[in-house]
Amino acid sequence: MKIHVIGGGLAGCEAAWQVARRGLNCVLHEMRPARPTPAHQTDRLAELVCSNSLKSESESTAPWLLKEELRRLDSLLLAAAMKARVPGGHALTVDRDVFAREVTQAIAGEPCIELRREEVTALSGEDIWIVASGPLTSGALADEIGRLTGSTRLYFYDSISPIVDAETVDTSIAFWASRYGKSTDNSDDYLNCPLDREQYDRFVDELLAAASVTAHIPEDNTCYFEACLPIEEIARRGRDTLRFGPMKPVGLTDPRTGRWPYACVQLRQENLRAESFNLVGFQNHMKFGEQARVLRLIPGLEKAEFLRYGQIHRNTYINAPSLLTPTLQMRSRPAVFFAGQISGVEGYVESIATGLMAGMHAADLARGVEPRPLPRATALGSLCHYISAADPAHYQPANITFDLLPQLDEATRHRLRRDKKARHALVCRQALDALAEYRA
Numbered sequence: 001m002k003i004h005v006i007g008g009g010l011a012g013c014e015a016a017w018q019v020a021r022r023g024l025n026c027v028l029h030e031m032r033p034a035r036p037t038p039a040h041q042t043d044r045l046a047e048l049v050c051s052n053s054l055k056s057e058s059e060s061t062a063p064w065l066l067k068e069e070l071r072r073l074d075s076l077l078l079a080a081a082m083k084a085r086v087p088g089g090h091a092l093t094v095d096r097d098v099f100a101r102e103v104t105q106a107i108a109g110e111p112c113i114e115l116r117r118e119e120v121t122a123l124s125g126e127d128i129w130i131v132a133s134g135p136l137t138s139g140a141l142a143d144e145i146g147r148l149t150g151s152t153r154l155y156f157y158d159s160i161s162p163i164v165d166a167e168t169v170d171t172s173i174a175f176w177a178s179r180y181g182k183s184t185d186n187s188d189d190y191l192n193c194p195l196d197r198e199q200y201d202r203f204v205d206e207l208l209a210a211a212s213v214t215a216h217i218p219e220d221n222t223c224y225f226e227a228c229l230p231i232e233e234i235a236r237r238g239r240d241t242l243r244f245g246p247m248k249p250v251g252l253t254d255p256r257t258g259r260w261p262y263a264c265v266q267l268r269q270e271n272l273r274a275e276s277f278n279l280v281g282f283q284n285h286m287k288f289g290e291q292a293r294v295l296r297l298i299p300g301l302e303k304a305e306f307l308r309y310g311q312i313h314r315n316t317y318i319n320a321p322s323l324l325t326p327t328l329q330m331r332s333r334p335a336v337f338f339a340g341q342i343s344g345v346e347g348y349v350e351s352i353a354t355g356l357m358a359g360m361h362a363a364d365l366a367r368g369v370e371p372r373p374l375p376r377a378t379a380l381g382s383l384c385h386y387i388s389a390a391d392p393a394h395y396q397p398a399n400i401t402f403d404l405l406p407q408l409d410e411a412t413r414h415r416l417r418r419d420k421k422a423r424h425a426l427v428c429r430q431a432l433d434a435l436a437e438y439r440a
């Protein structure tokens with residue numbers, strides 16, 4: 001069976017490279033420059049469309065672990081990033097031109113990869129396909145994917161709400177309750193942060209004054225669905241509008257006062273994300289530093305650590321948990337793999353990671369070997385576990401954080417309860433051991 005990779009971006013180049021490293025031929029289809037996207041500026045492969053940061057290189061952080069696992073699996077793009085590295089403090093920041101040039105040259109020089117500059121609009125025949133066409137997938141291919149997956153539409157605007165580390169929420173202020181006591185499983189589903197009038201007014205003032213990010217695609221700042229308006233846009237519509245929207249306090253009795261607060265922010269435990277909470281309905285366009293400052297004005301979140309910031313941007317992704325296996329294959333058509341942003345992950349390195357795994361697994365399938373999922377203990381395995389097993393009804397794309405990885409056993413957690421660094425170091429050690437065993 002011939003292997004086709006759609007998209008010469010981060011995921012697609014890594015996938016094609018992994019197929020070639022295993023001695024198999026593949027065709028890499030890239031539509032640029034004939035068909036441009038709204039964000040790419042060049043005809044190079046693996047172009048970074050926005051920031052030049054591949055996130056933290058500090059040892060024993062979750063983004064470091066993901067990169068370390070990729071390095072140990074001989075990732076082409078991580079090797080290119082190391083060659084293109086420029087000073088960036090604790091982060092792996094790169095010169096984007098050098099990075100794209102390195103990848104483009106490596107792919108062009110690899111005889112097992114045939115690069116075709118053309119748009120793919122259909123996944124025909126019995127071949128193996130890796131769909132890695134990214135958040136800006138062309139319209140015709142998006143229609144084909146819609147048909148293939150049975151989705152009436154893919155997600156074209158993605159609103160991501162911030163996630164905070166559960167340990168850093170002040171539960172002497174925030175209280176557990178469901179609106180009017182109506183819970184889905186007889187427990188109090190939400191952790192609620194109450195605001196009085198003065199706190200609410202200050203929050204709205206600071207929110208309205210906060211700096212927003214500059215959009216790379218102009219519609220990102222204007223094209224909203226009513227259901228996913230950024231909180232600052234809701235606030236602009238009227239002083240009280242937030243109190244009738246995501247900060248609605250009705251039915252939430254604060255046990256400290258016996259009354260409903262003036263306004264309330266609800267935190268929801270994320271399915272498959274242990275020890276973290278999603279700020280429900282708090283998607284926004286503020287710069288990350290501004291988000292930290294403004295959201296910490298919410299009582300209970302004064303010392304919150306943010307695992308993910310809110311965003312709204314043009315995106316195309318499938319509802320992975322209802323469609324994919326942990327080996328990134330479609331359950332209904334196993335010769336079709338998804339990788340990169342379209343598979344339901346978020347971020348440069350996460351896209352490279354799913355590309356690497358899809359390439360490895362597709363090569364196995366072509367050789368008649370059953371693809372083996374990465375161990376759950378690894379960052380790679382945890383990412384795949386999340387995208388294939390999260391709740392499809394509330395699915396939001398994932399970037400790598402420790403809350404996706406398996407928890408330490410109770411006794412170890414208790415022993416290291418005051419030492420988060422040691423807990424994270426241990427999770428990383430277990431992940432790298434599991435990866436070594438998998439490779440052996």
Ligand SMILES: Cc1cc2nc3c(=O)[nH]c(=O)nc-3n(C[C@H](O)[C@H](O)[C@H](O)COP(=O)(O)OP(=O)(O)OC[C@H]3O[C@@H](n4cnc5c(N)ncnc54)[C@H](O)[C@@H]3O)c2cc1C
Pocket residue numbers: 006007008009010011012029030031032036037039040046047048049050051052118119120121132133134135136137138141216217313314339340341342346347348349351
């Ligand atoms: C505007 C924008 C800014 C972003 N900024 C960041 C950021 O700063 N940091 C971060 O970590 N992540 C960011 N992301 C998210 C994500 O990490 C990047 O989009 C990343 O490039 C995704 O990698 P990918 O391989 O999935 O897609 P891409 O790198 O976009 O690659 C997909 C490729 O497929 C090609 N293609 C599309 N349709 C077809 C077709 N039908 N046939 C053939 N080729 C096709 C495209 O031309 C493209 O080259 C951003 C996303 C967007 C949209």
